[in-house]
Amino acid sequence: MNFFGENMECPVCGGEKCIRKSAVEIYKDLIELFFKYQDKESEVTFKKHPTVGEIGECEKTGKKLWYCPYCDKPFPENYELDKVTVECPHCKKTLCIPVSNRTFC
Numbered sequence: 001m002n003f004f005g006e007n008m009e010c011p012v013c014g015g016e017k018c019i020r021k022s023a024v025e026i027y028k029d030l031i032e033l034f035f036k037y038q039d040k041e042s043e044v045t046f047k048k049h050p051t052v053g054e055i056g057e058c059e060k061t062g063k064k065l066w067y068c069p070y071c072d073k074p075f076p077e078n079y080e081l082d083k084v085t086v087e088c089p090h091c092k093k094t095l096c097i098p099v100s101n102r103t104f105c
């Protein structure tokens with residue numbers, strides 16, 4: 001399923017204003033490049049797995065909204081402290097969390 005070009009519903013509150021469509025478009029361009037140069041054998045997490053897209057913030061709950069490049073779906077942030085990766089709640093693939101959320105490098 002692909003939400004591109006349609007109104008995306010917020011995965012938290014169901015609203016249509018929480019997700020920034022422009023951010024999704026920019027992210028899709030960037031992640032295309034990532035997959036082009038992706039190194040699946042790499043020891044470096046950020047070369048091996050794509051970083052989630054930061055595509056907005058839920059207006060009602062303030063939760064950050066992330067985007068999975070594998071299944072093209074938004075989901076609410078779900079990172080755990082001291083972890084640099086998360087699992088997509090939809091397709092269970094490993095994704096890196098954005099730099100701004102990392103607690104270490």
Ligand SMILES: [Zn+2]
Pocket residue numbers: 010011012013014015018057058059060061
């Ligand atoms: Zn929302």
Ligand SMILES: [Zn+2]
Pocket residue numbers: 068069070071072073088089090091092093
């Ligand atoms: Zn996914």
